[in-house]
Amino acid sequence: MFFKRPQHQVEQEGNQRLLNLIYQTKASWDHAKETEQAVYESHVNNELKERTKLQERKYLYLYERARKRGLHGKTNAGVIMQ
Template identity: 65%
Template sequence: MFFKHRNPHAVEELGNQKLLELIYNVKDSWDHAKETEHAVYEGQVDNELYSRTKLQEQKYLYLYTKARRNHLHGYLNDSVIKQ
């Protein structure tokens, strides 16, 4: 009664937008970690660098799966359009 929203889905939509923003941020950090790993000579890649890259990948895949369960659709990334 006191806390009725005019749009009952507004809170859900806001959460979905924040989830999409988080997914894009994690994807950027994963791409950066991959580039850093490739920039270092392959024989000198230490275990910590490899672990950080895998951690960013797992974060991205977890958030991506969560977005798929919520049937979220994002926007096209600029890097996809350029290719």
């Protein structure tokens, strides 16, 4: 009982961890897309394409979780340009 943290503090820490995970996953997905494009000319095997799809699915799943929580993070420049 002496070291119990308030519920809102625990929730905020969880939200921040989720946002950090989203940013890391987005960077990983972007890297996978760039790698796939870089070796596109050399007839990439399906494994590279599947890795890119997996990173995309991870990102979209985490993004939906954040939306359900009502989280807002830093603005993504790529989204603004589109």
